[in-house]
Amino acid sequence: MGRIVIRRxxxxxxxxxxxxxxxxxMIHLIPGDPAVAIAGLSATAEQLxxxxxxxxxxxxVLTQLWRWYANVLRGDxxxxxxxxxxxxxxxxxxxxxxxxLSAYALVLTLLLGLTAGIVAALRQNTWIDQAAxxxxxIGISLPNFWLGLLMIILFAVDLRWLPTGGYIPxxxxxxxxxxxxxxxxxxxALLQAGLLARITRSxxxxxxxxxxxxxxxxxxxxxxxxxxKHALANALIPxxxxxxxxxxxxxxxxxxxxTLFSIPGVGQLLTQAVLNRDYPMVQxxxxxxxxxxxxxxxxxxxCYALLDPRVRTDGS
Amino acid sequence: MAAEDDFLEVRQxxxxxxxxxxxxxxxxxxxxxxxxxxAIVAILAPWIAPQDPNKLAMRFKFRPPDRDFLFxxxxxxxxxxxxxxxxxxxxxxxxxxxxxxxxxxxxxxxxAAGYFRQIDNVLMRVNDALMAFPAVLLAIAVTAVLGxxxxxxxIALGIVYTPRTARIVRSSVIVLRExxxxxxxxxxxxxHWRILRRxxxxxxxxxxxxxxxxxxxxxxxxxxxxxxxxxGAVPPTPTWGNIMAExxxxxxxxxxxxxxxxxxxxxxxLGLNLLGDGLRDVLxxxxxxxx
Amino acid sequence: MSLLEVRDxxxxxxxxxxxxxxxxxxxxxxxxxxxxxxVGESGSGKSVTALTIMGLLPRPTARIRSGAIRFGGxxxxxLPESRMQRIxxxxxxxxFQEPMTSLNPxxxxxxxxxxxxxxHEPLSPRAAFSRAVAMLxxxxxxxxxxxxxxxxxxxxxxxxxxxxxAIALVCRPRVLIADEPTTALDxxxxxxxxxxxxxxxxxxxxxxxxxxxxxxxIAETADRVLVMYAGRIAEEAPVAGLFDAPLHPYTNGxxxxxxxxxxxxxxxxxxxGTLPEAHRRPPGCRYAPRCPLAAADCGHGLPPLRAxxxxxxxxxxxxxxx
Numbered sequence: 001m002g003r004i005v006i007r008r009x010x011x012x013x014x015x016x017x018x019x020x021x022x023x024x025x026m027i028h029l030i031p032g033d034p035a036v037a038i039a040g041l042s043a044t045a046e047q048l049x050x051x052x053x054x055x056x057x058x059x060x061v062l063t064q065l066w067r068w069y070a071n072v073l074r075g076d077x078x079x080x081x082x083x084x085x086x087x088x089x090x091x092x093x094x095x096x097x098x099x100x101l102s103a104y105a106l107v108l109t110l111l112l113g114l115t116a117g118i119v120a121a122l123r124q125n126t127w128i129d130q131a132a133x134x135x136x137x138i139g140i141s142l143p144n145f146w147l148g149l150l151m152i153i154l155f156a157v158d159l160r161w162l163p164t165g166g167y168i169p170x171x172x173x174x175x176x177x178x179x180x181x182x183x184x185x186x187x188x189a190l191l192q193a194g195l196l197a198r199i200t201r202s203x204x205x206x207x208x209x210x211x212x213x214x215x216x217x218x219x220x221x222x223x224x225x226x227x228x229k230h231a232l233a234n235a236l237i238p239x240x241x242x243x244x245x246x247x248x249x250x251x252x253x254x255x256x257x258x259t260l261f262s263i264p265g266v267g268q269l270l271t272q273a274v275l276n277r278d279y280p281m282v283q284x285x286x287x288x289x290x291x292x293x294x295x296x297x298x299x300x301x302x303c304y305a306l307l308d309p310r311v312r313t314d315g316s
Numbered sequence: 317m318a319a320e321d322d323f324l325e326v327r328q329x330x331x332x333x334x335x336x337x338x339x340x341x342x343x344x345x346x347x348x349x350x351x352x353x354x355a356i357v358a359i360l361a362p363w364i365a366p367q368d369p370n371k372l373a374m375r376f377k378f379r380p381p382d383r384d385f386l387f388x389x390x391x392x393x394x395x396x397x398x399x400x401x402x403x404x405x406x407x408x409x410x411x412x413x414x415x416x417x418x419x420x421x422x423x424x425x426x427x428a429a430g431y432f433r434q435i436d437n438v439l440m441r442v443n444d445a446l447m448a449f450p451a452v453l454l455a456i457a458v459t460a461v462l463g464x465x466x467x468x469x470x471i472a473l474g475i476v477y478t479p480r481t482a483r484i485v486r487s488s489v490i491v492l493r494e495x496x497x498x499x500x501x502x503x504x505x506x507x508h509w510r511i512l513r514r515x516x517x518x519x520x521x522x523x524x525x526x527x528x529x530x531x532x533x534x535x536x537x538x539x540x541x542x543x544x545x546x547x548g549a550v551p552p553t554p555t556w557g558n559i560m561a562e563x564x565x566x567x568x569x570x571x572x573x574x575x576x577x578x579x580x581x582x583x584x585x586l587g588l589n590l591l592g593d594g595l596r597d598v599l600x601x602x603x604x605x606x607x
Numbered sequence: 608m609s610l611l612e613v614r615d616x617x618x619x620x621x622x623x624x625x626x627x628x629x630x631x632x633x634x635x636x637x638x639x640x641x642x643x644x645x646v647g648e649s650g651s652g653k654s655v656t657a658l659t660i661m662g663l664l665p666r667p668t669a670r671i672r673s674g675a676i677r678f679g680g681x682x683x684x685x686l687p688e689s690r691m692q693r694i695x696x697x698x699x700x701x702x703f704q705e706p707m708t709s710l711n712p713x714x715x716x717x718x719x720x721x722x723x724x725x726x727h728e729p730l731s732p733r734a735a736f737s738r739a740v741a742m743l744x745x746x747x748x749x750x751x752x753x754x755x756x757x758x759x760x761x762x763x764x765x766x767x768x769x770x771x772x773a774i775a776l777v778c779r780p781r782v783l784i785a786d787e788p789t790t791a792l793d794x795x796x797x798x799x800x801x802x803x804x805x806x807x808x809x810x811x812x813x814x815x816x817x818x819x820x821x822x823x824x825i826a827e828t829a830d831r832v833l834v835m836y837a838g839r840i841a842e843e844a845p846v847a848g849l850f851d852a853p854l855h856p857y858t859n860g861x862x863x864x865x866x867x868x869x870x871x872x873x874x875x876x877x878x879x880g881t882l883p884e885a886h887r888r889p890p891g892c893r894y895a896p897r898c899p900l901a902a903a904d905c906g907h908g909l910p911p912l913r914a915x916x917x918x919x920x921x922x923x924x925x926x927x928x929x
Contacts, residue, residue, distance in 0.1 A: 018445035029461050137593075141586035143537055145544050146560065146578035149567060157568055211703060212711040217663055218703075219723040219774060220695035223688070233713045252452035256541050270453060271545050274460040286457050290449050297448075309713055309758040 004305045008298040016294060023287045024068045027279050028061065038081065038277050055280065077284030082276050087284030091266065095292070098258070098265035100170050101188070102250045104181050108189035109196055109246060114239075116193070117200020122227060124205060132197060139194025145256045148187040152260075155183060165262035184261045188253045192246045199242055203235045210234070237308050244297040251289060337598045344594025350587030354580065357401055358408035365398040369554040378570050388572045390563060399554040400577050406555050407536050407584060410470055414535040415528050417474035418481040423524065425478070426485025427512055431493060440486070446479040455538060456547045466549045469542060473535050484527045488520035522599035529595055533588035540581050556581050609636035610814050611660075611699075611782055616674035616684075618652075618659045620885070621667070627885040629655040629669070631838045634912075637782065642808065642815045644829030644846070646822060646861070650882050652838040653818045657784045660816075661701050662691040678782070696727050700780035704787035706768035710759035716743075716770045717755030720777055727778050742773045745810075747803060765796035772803070779811055786818045801828055822861055826850060834858050837883055837893035840912055844919040854921035857894045892924065900925040 030037050035051040043051075052058045055078075056067060071077065077087040120132035156164040162183055168176030207213065208231055216230040255267030262268070266289060273281035305311045338344050357364065367373075372392045379389040387396035429439040446454070458472035492498060498515050506515075542548035543557025551558050556577040563573030618630040630652040637643050645653045658664050660676055662683060676683040679698060683691065695701075703709045711719060720739040724730055730738065736755070743751035746769040759767055768788060775783060785804065789797035805828060808815055817828060825832055825846065832849045834842040834857065842855040853859050860878040880897035883889060889896055891906040898905065905924055912922040 014441050015445045015448055018442055019448055022445060022449075026457060026461050031462070137586065137589060141533070141582055141589050143540055143578060143581050143585070145541065146574070146581065149560070149564065149574050149578070153567060153571060211705050211708040214663060215703065215709045215771070215774070216711065218661055218695055218701045219726065220692045220697070220778075221722065221726050222692055225722075225726070230711050230714075234711070237713070248450050251450040255450075255452045255456065256545055259545055267453075271456060271547065274456050274547050277460070279460070282457050282460055286449065286453055289453060293450060294448050307713065309715075310760050 004311075005298070005302055008301050012294050012298055016291060019290050019294075020069070020072060020287055021065075023283045023290075024065060026283055026286075027055070027057075030279075034279065038279060072287070077287065078280040080273070080278055080281040080284075082273065082278040082281065087281055088288070090269065090281070091285055091288045094264060094266045094269045095288070097167060097169070097263060098251070098254050098267060100177070101181055101184055101254060101258070101263065101265060102247070104185040105188040105192070105250050105254075106247065108185055109192040109250070112189065112193035113196025114200055116197035118204055118227070118232070120197065120201045121204030121208065129201075133201070136194040136197040136201075139190045139197070142190060144187045144191055144253050145260050147190060148183065148257060148260045151183045151187055165260070167261075167263040167265075180261075180263070184254075184257045184263060187260075188250060188257045191253060192249055195249075196239070196242070196246060200235065200239055203238050204231060207231045207235045233307070237304060240300060240304050240307060243303075244293075244300040247296045248293050251293065334598050338594055341594040341597060343590050344598075347587045347590025347592075347594060350583050351591060352587075354404050354584045354587065355408055358404040361401045361405040365395075365401045367395040367398045369394060369398040369402040370552050371395075378566070380570070381572055387576045388570070390559070390570070390573050391566055396559070396573060396576055399559055400556070400580055402554040403556040403559060403577060404580060404584075406466065406549070406553070407539065407581070410466065410473070410539045411532045411536045413470045414473045414477060415532050417470070418478050418531055419524070419528060421474070422478045422481025423485050423517070423520075426482035427489050427517060427520075429482065430486040430489030431508070431512055431516065436486075439482075443479040443482055446475065447483070449476075451476050451534075452538060452541060455542060456545065459542060459547045464547060464550045466553070469539055469548050472542075473538060476538070477531055477535065481524070481527055481531065484523055485520055488523050489516055492516045492519050526592055526596045526599060529588055529592035533585045533592065536581070536588070537585050610639050610641075610678070611637040612675075612677040613656075613660070614675045614677070616656070616659060616676065617672040618655055618664065618669060619672045620669045622886070624886050628672070628838055629885060630659060633674070633835075633840055635833055635840070635843065637814050637816060639781075640808065640812055640814055642805070642817055642828055642830045644825040644832045645816060645818045645835060646820065646825050646832060647835035648820060648882050650837075650885075651835040653820075653835055654786055655838075656835070657701065657786050657816065657818055660784065661695060661699060662686070662688070663695075663701075693727065696723060697778040697780060699782040699784065700775035700778065701784040701786065702768070702771045702775045702788050704790050706764050706771055706791060709771055710767055712759055715756050715758055716762070717757075720755075720770070720774050723774050723777055739773070739777060742777045743770070745807070746770070746773045746776070747799075748773070764792055765800065768792060768796075768800055769803070772800075772807070776807060776811060776813075780813055782814050782816065783808075784816045784818070787820070788817075789824065790819070790821070797824075804828070834861070837888055838885065839893065839909070840920075840922065841894065842919075842921040842923075843912070844916075844921075848916065848919050852916075852919075854915055854919065854926050855894075855923050856898045856900050856925070858921075860897075892922075 027034050033048070034055075034057060035048040036043065038051055039047050056064050059067070075088060077091075079086055080090055083090055116132040116136060120129040123129045152164050155161045162179055166180055168180050170177040208227075212234075213226060213231055216226045221230075251267075254265060255271060257263070258265040258268040259271050266285060270282060270285045270289075272278075273285065366386075371394060373389070373394070377389055377391055381388040381396075387400060390396055390399070425439060425443065429436045429443070449457075455469075455472045455476050458475055459468055462468035462471060493516065498511060501511050501515050539548060540555065540557040540560075543553075543555040544561045545557075546561060548557055549555050551562065559577045560574045563570065563577075567574050613636075614634050616630060616633040617628060619626045619628050633652075633656055635643070645656065647653050655664070655669075659671060660683065664670070671684050674684065678694070681690075683694065686694070710716065717736070717739055720742060721732070721735045724735045724738055725732075740751045740755060743754065748754055748766060748769055754762075759770075762770065768791075772788075783804075788804070789800050792800065801824065804815065804817075807813075817824070819825060829846045831845050832843070833840055834849075834855065836857050841857045842849070842853070844854075849858065850862065853862055857878075878897055883893060883896070889906065891904075891908055892898070892901070892910050895901040895905040900923075902925065910922045910924045912920050914920045915926055
């Protein structure tokens with residue numbers, strides 16, 4: 001087991017190395033002078049000089065790269081130009097918000113997606129199956145920010161059930177968190193839920209055709225056990241592999257959702273950083289978020305190994 | 317040499333049969349109609365848009381949909397019908413450009429990695445690194461570097477999605493490379509280029525086409541997201557995302573400003589997803605068994 | 608009084624071309640402790656017959672159109688699914704052809720045996736464990752207690768089929784249906800499994816329906832034989848009668864190409880022509896197009912299954928009762 005974790009971590013290293021080079025290179029790929037891009041065309045020569053010195057842009061590129069790595073390894077991703085605070089500190093605060101929202105959306109995704117997929121597979125070619133798949137199709141085709149706008153109009157403006165936006169931390173007031181996070185989480189979850197429902201359905205149909213399902217029925221097991229134990233345990237293996245993709249999509253989706261609902265998470269932070277040309281924030285934020293996703297993927301692969309004895313017993 | 321080579325040629329997928337089956341696939345046809353309507357409107361935009369999409373006419377502002385203004389007007393009195401039509405044109409332009417970039421670069425990278433195993437490792441590590449970024453975050457970071465214009469958005473989406481296409485092409489190429497007929501062509505002395513072009517790529521086309529139709533949908537959706545966030549093409553460029561971003565603050569009193577471009581966006585994405593599903597049902601033999 | 612009575616059973620499948628009959632007018636009896644062989648080419652309806660008795664037909668594609676399956680005073684075709692579940696296992700159990708894929712890959716074999724016991728009997732986990740170990744030993748798995756935690760991929764094909772037998776037999780069924788239980792195995796293993804099957808029949812006192820395309824297997828194990836062709840019974844006889852004096856021309860054909868147990872997986876290939884597909888069967892006797900004895904009247908109407916010799920029935924117009 002431990003060996004699987006170590007092997008996965010090791011295979012993630014080169015990927016993270018390249019990811020960090022790409023994020024480092026971003027500022028150098030800006031057409032023209034990055035300092036001008038940051039400060040604007042009206043900036044004075046001294047202002048530009050200060051920016052270059054602060055960001056180390058006056059040094060040779062290799063020196064900059066060396067410093068960047070030395071800093072990254074020490075956990076220093078520079079300071080946000082806009083907020084004046086260390087990037088890591090800002091990101092740590094904002095990540096909590098995004099992670100809470102994503103976790104909520106992930107739970108909704110799993111509940112909706114797995115249920116719809118399993119039920120559709122069990123009732124293949126009936127109206128239940130078709131209805132579930134129509135909803136899944138709408139889910140993957142509905143722009144989440146548009147759904148968010150419609151939900152704001154209906155639930156916040158017309159019915160006044162929920163606030164139009166804003167954020168109350170979970171630790172401060174769980175009910176307030178639920179009130180402020182529910183619409184964002186639902187609008188965020190729908191795409192992934194649709195995706196998951198489609199994958200779950202086709203995987204379940206595949207598994208239900210297998211010989212061992214016939215064996216389970218021939219043993220006289222109740223249908224519930226055949227489906228929820230024998231079929232699901234096998235279907236979960238391929239389903240787990242898409243969890244990494246789903247989390248990545250949730251983080252992607254949270255960018256616009258947070259902006260729409262004024263939630264102070266990473267997505268909103270980085271959108272503001274891009275709009276204000278706060279390059280250190282963009283670079284550091286991108287690197288940290290991506291590192292987190294790589295870790296999630298490692299966790300997913302370890303889960304995969306846990307679920308499948310063929311991988312588990314060979315690996316240890 | 318050529319004669320021997322042709323002798324070893326594998327029979328190509330029966331395109332005519334595939335087309336016939338597609339034309340009997342009801343959801344594919346629905347997708348074709350939805351997407352086709354948007355595409356036609358996009359192509360004809362300069363001729364069918366009644367007004368200049370950016371022409372301000374303050375005396376007409378916030379007109380709900382009526383006979384003069386089919387989709388109503390926005391806060392500047394611009395015709396929403398005209399803006400949505402031009403938005404369709406931009407969505408189609410951006411989507412098809414991203415698809416083209418993917419078809420060319422994704423195929424080249426994927427085929428190179430899958431066929432020449434010496435460079436596979438390097439190419440795929442870079443590929444995996446690019447895929448490790450969350451798509452929308454990478455896209456907005458790239459537009460932060462390049463700038464906010466339609467071209468920059470196309471490049472950003474190309475960078476985000478090409479690695480995903482390359483992966484799919486690579487995995488088909490790896491399988492095909494080991495097929496007997498390809499090995500036979502190698503034994504017959506056919507060159508790499510010839511083998512790739514004549515024996516491998518034609519057979520890797522089916523999964524690529526399926527991927528590209530879904531990719532078109534993602535590209536359109538992500539472009540709208542970027543515009544909505546304000547990091548896409550700059551206003552007043554009439555992209556659907558821009559129209560909705562501007563209409564957002566008036567959405568209580570003038571809901572049509574966000575409703576109509578949203579519906580258009582959904583129709584496009586839905587159409588493309590249905591096309592992708594239909595193509596997958598017909599072209600991907602692994603999944604065909606199920607239906 | 609027979610243990611299992613099948614009467615006029617007809618099973619149909621829904622296809623793109625409408626309904627086709629997979630099994631038609633099948634009737635037979637199974638006595639206590641008897642081994643009934645069902646033989647025929649693939650596609651002749653043997654497996655569908657078995658799945659119909661088990662109530663495991665793929666739904667909603669297949670259904671029983673008519674007939675009855677009487678077992679333990681009940682008609683299985685009329686039982687609700689919940690009652691049927693209680694019969695599968697302790698009443699009628701089944702082992703399948705594909706040992707490599709018939710066990711669930713993500714559960715240990717111990718778990719798969721024990722859940723069968725616990726689905727039917729209120730046993731403690733410990734009691735179920737020791738019963739499962741005893742059963743594994745009985746089917747010839749060495750050091751059974753330690754193998755309980757093994758997963759299917761850690762076992763060989765022969766071992767897996769032994770585990771499948773253990774699962775099928777652990778609730779002491781009164782009828783065991785074995786559908787080509789040895790086809791996928793090596794010849795030596797085949798013989799071992801068949802011997803094991805007969806030993807267990809004696810020990811547990813159950814009846815067996817053994818489905819195979821291999822006449823050699825039938826000769827070695829069965830008491831009585833049912834020959835199926837294109838969904839119908841062609842001939843039914845005690846095993847000695849069938850091999851000594853086959854009546855139906857199809858059986859004759861089969862016997863001419865009898866593969867012995869030592870010849871691995873010999874198929875029934877000597878008869879010219881192929882089994883007609885279910886949707887394009889000939890109007891009269893289904894074997895007529897391939898039959899060396901066929902005459903004009905064979906093309907009109909299905910030949911009835913007649914007792915031509917006491918205890919020996921055949922469906923052929925060309926054979927006169929003796």
